[in-house]
Amino acid sequence: MAIVVPNLIGEATPAPSATFDVVHPTLGRVHSVQRSSAADIEAAIATAHAALPAWRGTPLAERKDIILRAADLLTDPAESWASRLIEANVAETSSSEGWAAGLTGNTHNFMRALVEVADDALAPFEIKTSDSTCTLTREPYGVCLAMAAWNAVQVLTMRATVTPLLAGNTVVFKTSETTPYTQYIWAELLYAAGLPRNALTVVHVATEDAPALTAQLVSDRRVRHVNFTGSTRVGSIVAGLAGTHLKPVVMELGGKSGLLLLPDADIATAASHIIAGAFLNAGQICMSTERVFVPASAYDELVAALRKEWAGYGKKQARALFTERSAERVRGIVDDALAHGAADLIAEDRAAGADADAVSLFPTILGPVDTTMRLYTDESFGPTLALVVIPDAGRPEADVLDDMVAQANDTEYGLSSSVWGRDTARAAAVAGRIECGAVHVNGKTPADPPQVPHGGWKSSGWGRFNGVEGLRHFTQTRTVEVPDVHPGPLDLNSMDL
Known part of the structure; x- marks a missing residue:
């Protein structure tokens, strides 16, 4: 792609005066991107702020129609939007075409689900007191700063931008340094559907400029709300900035998803779900299955079932992670587990499909994994799976379940389980004891139904995307109280003023 990806700030964005390169993890330089300056950030905020009165005053029905038109464009076989998004996603990242196509094909469902609940989510309602009626309305915050990660870029970018826009906010969108072109195309899709260009501005920020320019974005008094999807490390920095400037935030951060196999679990069926949940997108999903908790008496059955499912998978290969540094980190976590006694349970396949280069990793299943190993606590964000054994010989089943739940909760994260x-x-009852935002009974941990609130507990973030809860997290309430009868004068002498 011999292009320079520009910012999108209003009707006419000046030509870039400086650029940075997007580099594919294995293929090298992809294209150049406008390197935003402090002046560009100011222009993006000013443009979105000036557009706020008109967009906030746009009837909800019209805002809904724009989002539905975008969803239609995305699914219209006569249009090129879906193919452009898939092509850009694959060009910029190590994501497979199947992963990019699957995400793109599902994004419209999230858009339609938001539109479907918008009337109920944003409707005013009344509260009657003893002598008055209070009307509560849901109002947009104003200018919202949105930042979305690269690893599920279509869905993450959609919810980061469409949710606040549908609620009546304008948006300044800071793209990921990894997928700026994919996210640029997304904004152009919304414009093509009828979104006023000033209601959504897009800025690209180079890695070395991110600390200063992100601080500028968050601290600006015209920016009233922040949403961020990404790592817990960066999220904590953004949250700190937002706290300093008293900005509400919605954040989805890292995860360490656990899968619990109860004593009556169908292990043969669960095995394929475990492998898919662990290795989709090379494990680069915040909801990836990272740890499986299994009773000791069922451990050998689980290992055999996983080996059988993996042996039948015909596309084994080393997959590139998003950076060489990430691959190096995952290798270190795996080596630590092996050094502390864990076994490599598909070692023969790893030998046959050795890592192709410094940035690529072959999937790894390790067990048993215990608390002495980094893999027990650290989010790997790579193609690893840890098996954790729960002793059950001679123990009451209730104690085994208590132990399993306690170990599943023994993590700073709480996104999906x-x-x-x-x-x-009984499985649902156990699910109700897990400390995380979503627990799926007899299903994969990477699951995010469009109609259902999505977000984490603990260090996995706070606030929610999707559905009624998601829309309401991008609004603030106003209460107007009207007395039932006109008030008379107060007896001030009866008061201690």
Whole structure:
């Protein structure tokens, strides 16, 4: 792609005076991108702020129509939007075409789900007191700063921008340094659907400029709300800036998803779900299955089931992670587990499909993994799976379940989990004890139904995307109280003023 990806600031954005390169992890330089300056950030904020009165005053029905038109464009086989997004995603990242196509093909469902609940989510409602009526309305914050990660770029960019826009906010979108072109195309899709260009501005920020320019974005008094999807490390920095300037935030951060196999779990069926949940997109999903908790008496059955499923998978290969540094970090976590006694449970396949280069990793299943190993606590964000054994010999089943739940909760993260058991009522009861935002009974941990609130507990973030809860997190309430009867004068002498 011999292009320079520009910022999108109003009707006419000046030609870039400086650029930075986007580099594919294995293929090298992809294209150049406008390197935003402090002046560009100021222009983006000013443009979105000036557009706020008109966009906030646009009837909800019209805002909904724009989002539905964008969803239609995305799914219209006569249009090129979907193919452009897929092509850009694959060019900029190590994501496979299948992963990019699957995300792109599902994004419209999230858009339609938001539109479907918008009337109920944003409707005013009344509260009657003893002598007055209070009307509560949901109002947009104003200018919202949005930042979305690269690893599920279509869905993450959609919810970061469409949710605040639908609620009546204008948006300044700071792209990921990894996927600026994909996110640029997304903004152009919204413009093509009828979104006023000033209501959504897009700025690209080079890695070395990010600390200063992100601080400028968050601290500006015209920016009233922040949403961020990314790592817990960076999220904590953004949250600190937002706290300093008293800005509300919605954040989805890292995860360490656990999958619990109860004593009555269908392990043969669960095995394929475990492998898919662990290795989709080379494990580069915040909801990836990182740890499986299994009773000791079922450990050998689990290992055999995982080996059988993996042996039948015909596309084994080393997959590139998004940076060489990330791959190096994951190798260190795996080596630490092996040094502390964990076994490489598909070692023969790893030997046959050795890592192709410094940035690529072959999937790894390790077990048993215990608390002495970094893999037990650290989010790998790579193609690793840790098996954690729960002793069950001679123990009451209730104690085994207590131990399993305690270890599943023994993490700073709380985004997604899964519980497997043939007795679904009991599995659901166990799910209710897991400290995280979503628990899926007899399903994969990477799951995000469009109609269902999505977000984390603990260090996995706060606030919610999706559905009614998601829309309401991008609004603030106003209460107007009207007395039932006109008031008379107060007896000031009866008061201690």
